[in-house]
Amino acid sequence: MTTGEQNDPWRDVKIERIEQLTPRIKSVFLELPALTSHRAGQHVNVRLTAPDGYAAQRSYSLASVPGADTVELLIEKLDDGEVSPFFHDIAEAGESIEVRGPLGGHFVWGPADGGPLLLIAGGSGIAPLMAMVRAWAADLTAVVAQTVATVEVPQVPMPVLLVCSARTPADLPFRAELLALEAARSDFTFIAVTTREPPPRPTDLGRRLDAAAIANVLGRWDHTPRHVYVCGANRFVEAVANGLVDAGIPAARIKTERYGGA
Numbered sequence: 001m002t003t004g005e006q007n008d009p010w011r012d013v014k015i016e017r018i019e020q021l022t023p024r025i026k027s028v029f030l031e032l033p034a035l036t037s038h039r040a041g042q043h044v045n046v047r048l049t050a051p052d053g054y055a056a057q058r059s060y061s062l063a064s065v066p067g068a069d070t071v072e073l074l075i076e077k078l079d080d081g082e083v084s085p086f087f088h089d090i091a092e093a094g095e096s097i098e099v100r101g102p103l104g105g106h107f108v109w110g111p112a113d114g115g116p117l118l119l120i121a122g123g124s125g126i127a128p129l130m131a132m133v134r135a136w137a138a139d140l141t142a143v144v145a146q147t148v149a150t151v152e153v154p155q156v157p158m159p160v161l162l163v164c165s166a167r168t169p170a171d172l173p174f175r176a177e178l179l180a181l182e183a184a185r186s187d188f189t190f191i192a193v194t195t196r197e198p199p200p201r202p203t204d205l206g207r208r209l210d211a212a213a214i215a216n217v218l219g220r221w222d223h224t225p226r227h228v229y230v231c232g233a234n235r236f237v238e239a240v241a242n243g244l245v246d247a248g249i250p251a252a253r254i255k256t257e258r259y260g261g262a
Ligand SMILES: Cc1cc2nc3c(=O)[nH]c(=O)nc-3n(C[C@H](O)[C@H](O)[C@H](O)COP(=O)(O)OP(=O)(O)OC[C@H]3O[C@@H](n4cnc5c(N)ncnc54)[C@H](O)[C@@H]3O)c2cc1C
Pocket: 043, 058, 059, 060, 061, 062, 073, 074, 075, 076, 077, 078, 080, 081, 082, 083, 084, 085, 124, 125, 127, 128, 232, 233, 234, 257, 258, 259, 260, 261, 262
């Protein structure tokens, strides 16, 4: 099901700022307070219109925590692409673009859905999964804040494993934020996978995420996932989803979002 895809109006939305997240991915922050109701995993549609009236429309997942006044999109540059190079080479803070959404009702997760939660991203496919990680982290922060006056802070264990694949360590988005979260929370595990350079840590993997690599990762994580979300380019999602099924994860637990490409 897609939420509001047909009826949602296009809105002019201002770009608040643009930051280089990795060599190939920019974070585009939009002033979109009306999106406070978005659910982690959802996306927006973006429409660019040329002076001659030609319009191109693409989807971008929301990486920010639901409720944030400024939403974050991660846009990976495809050199021969129509829309993504605009955000890397032309767009500037203060300009407006047309946006519609939030959209998507299938690839969503909220703390009420529970865990253990397994998230597997390829490149910019980390965007919707980062929204889930941030929603998960914010949820327990809220629990701690409410109970700070008591001596015992209740622990609500909801294990999360995030596996993120990229070409090189420099191409891994949000590495510092994820390492900090892993240091702070014993129920959060982050495994980086690099395919063209050695992995950053001994606990990371330096190989493609095939069935054997997925079995290795699952074997090290001491939990059976209740929900699995996989996001990235078509071929990545296909390989990972097959690997998960080979590793014994029921297909009904696996949700996928495909960004296109080979
Ligand atoms: C629900 C959804 C959410 C998405 N979220 C994001 C996101 O958060 N960040 C993001 O960067 N992209 C995301 N995408 C992909 C995005 O919508 C565009 O397809 C992408 O930016 C390419 O657009 P383009 O106009 O630059 O390239 P196009 O002109 O559409 O394509 C140029 C060439 O690149 C190929 N190509 C298209 N997509 C990919 C890909 N993913 N990998 C490799 N090759 C590709 C095409 O086949 C074509 O050969 C999402 C897609 C969907 C369906």
